Amino acid sequence: MPDLPQKPATGVSRRTVARATAAAGLAALFGAAATVPARAATRLGPRTRDVSVPSAALGRSAPVRLILPADFDTRPEKKYPVLYLLHGAHDDYTSWTRETDIEAFTAGRDLIVAMPDAGPTGIPSVWRGGPDYETFQVKEVPALLARDYRASGVRAVAGVSTGGYGAMAHAARHPGAFTAAASYSGILDTTAPGVPAIMDAIVARENLPAASLWGNPVFNLLTWRDFNPRARATGLRGTALYVSQGSGVGGGGDPLPGILESALWPSAQGFARTLALMGIQATTHFYGGGGHDWAHWKPEFTASWPILARALGVPE
16 A cells, blocks of 8 residues: 655654653544444445444434445355454544555455544543444444445454554454454553553543443553453454554654654554463554554555455465
């Protein structure tokens, strides 16, 4: 997939990173089974359409963008595997088609691409006393696709930033639901030092109380652990995994994407170490520099594609 112009990160000290991690200002950088019939799809192109899905888990209808195979209308007997692509914080379900060439990339490949909404924070989880984006993405949307779009039971999931969190959390919390999961700069250890502050800042940027996600990270530690990909890593056994993360150190230009990438580096490293200790196979790409942006996520998706394709049973 063609890269956007990159913004190399400026080197920063670990002390600067630690201070920045706790600052709410970092959150700005993250912007990067249905039983009711879905409303009529809005056609955006020959293969792309938006569907509004009535969701009991969310208490409202929520959008999903779909990219269908070229032969979808001419082969009514055929079923297709599904690749779920999850967006990041302060973004929406249109991000993958806006920022990448995913439509052209999947042309000629017999699969459905589904890009479900994850709300304004982009954290696709079970909110404390609020919406349940996990059920929406893991159960309701797949049920809709199986019923109305001939989706098979073969699914893979990938995401950027908070969507990377969602990809690993969904796969870990629902063993066997996905044949593969890929994270690009995802939040993979929600209780790592500094990470709760980042999560709280993401929530606060949308003018939501910090405790509305999983409660207080100290007093409600068991809940935070329950939704932590690293703590639930045993559920990933048997799933094809791809994990990428930049160090965010070095380079020039705008330092903020690099600072955020640096802040998440220990979380990804700890997640990978846990997988290794448990004997869970994963392909990892930890690279020097890089920023928390699409310029780095796009080539990482391309690098992960052979893993996703094999798991989906489609040509690489």
